[in-house]
Amino acid sequence: MIELGGFNPWITIEDPEVGLRLWTNGKRLGIIADPLIEESPRSFMGGIVQRNRWMCGFFQSLASPLGEMGMKFWDRQKARLNFVPILSLSINLLGLPIGIYALYRLADGSGPFTTPVMVLSLVNVALYVSVIGQMYINAWRRTKLVLNSLASRIWYILRINPVFLFLYYLIWAIPIVNGFAMYLANRGKVWVRTQKFDADRRFVQ
Numbered sequence: 001m002i003e004l005g006g007f008n009p010w011i012t013i014e015d016p017e018v019g020l021r022l023w024t025n026g027k028r029l030g031i032i033a034d035p036l037i038e039e040s041p042r043s044f045m046g047g048i049v050q051r052n053r054w055m056c057g058f059f060q061s062l063a064s065p066l067g068e069m070g071m072k073f074w075d076r077q078k079a080r081l082n083f084v085p086i087l088s089l090s091i092n093l094l095g096l097p098i099g100i101y102a103l104y105r106l107a108d109g110s111g112p113f114t115t116p117v118m119v120l121s122l123v124n125v126a127l128y129v130s131v132i133g134q135m136y137i138n139a140w141r142r143t144k145l146v147l148n149s150l151a152s153r154i155w156y157i158l159r160i161n162p163v164f165l166f167l168y169y170l171i172w173a174i175p176i177v178n179g180f181a182m183y184l185a186n187r188g189k190v191w192v193r194t195q196k197f198d199a200d201r202r203f204v205q
Contacts, residue, residue, distance in 0.1 A: 001018070001021075004021050004022065004025050004027075005021065005069065007021060008060075008061075008065050008068075010060075010188065010189055011057050011060045011061055011065065011188065012053045012054070012056045012057035012060065012182075012188045013053060013054050013057030013058070013061075014057075015057075016057065016058055016061040016062070016082075017057075017060075017061040017065050017069075020061065020065075020066065020069065020071075020079055021069050024069050024070060024071050024075070031142070031145070047171075048171075048174055048175055048178070051172065051174075051175030051179070052175045052178040052179050052182060053179070053182075054175065054179065055086075055175045055176050055178065055179020055180065055182075055183075056179040056180075056182040056183050056187070056188045057179075057188070058083055058086065058179070059179060059180060059183035060183060060188050062079060062080050062083060066079055066080075085131065086172070086176070087176065089169045089170070089172040089173060089176065090172065090173040090176045090177070092124075092128065092169070092170075093170055093173045095124050096124065096125065096128055096166070098121065099120075099121035099122070099124040099125045099128075100121075100125060102117060102118055102121035103118075103121055103122060103125060106118055132162060132165065135165075136157065136160075139156075139157065139160065140153065140157060143156055143157070
């Protein structure tokens with residue numbers, strides 16, 4: 001990190017800025033075999049506070065630090081595109097249910113929606129299914145790094161079913177809005193400590 005110019009100490013999370021700095025300097029990122037133990041907050045509000053900080057950090061890292069680390073114009077735009085799937089979590093709060101309803105009315109033959117709305121709904125639902133499908137494929141591959149038995153891996157995949165996952169992602173709409181407000185108000189320098197709990201220890205031998 002010293003060779004690459006260090007990192008910005010005022011960003012609320014280091015992950016995106018450090019990752020982008022490595023990528024800008026031609027380094028490759030990967031997954032190591034040793035599992036990472038996630039210390040997650042035990043309460044709902046604790047999780048929101050933690051994610052507020054994450055979102056604020058993402059917004060911060062995609063602003064002036066991109067130019068400071070030497071990224072060219074189009075590289076800065078590509079870096080910002082990484083954040084689009086996260087922002088779409090808040091858009092899908094309304095977009096996905098409306099899209100599913102529009103397609104249902106189309107199949108029913110009684111839809112009041114115009115053709116452009118139907119096309120947009122179809123594209124939105126198709127992209128959501130594609131993204132979720134890719135996430136399940138990646139999750140299945142990565143469970144092999146921390147779970148030894150096939151039964152444990154299958155049980156994990158069943159627990160993160162599409163309905164639960166959709167509700168979980170809807171919750172992200174709250175920290176996305178809060179984090180953006182923190183970024184606009186320059187509140188990223190306010191220290192907020194998150195009480196943690198080692199929630200994953202029982203899954204790892």
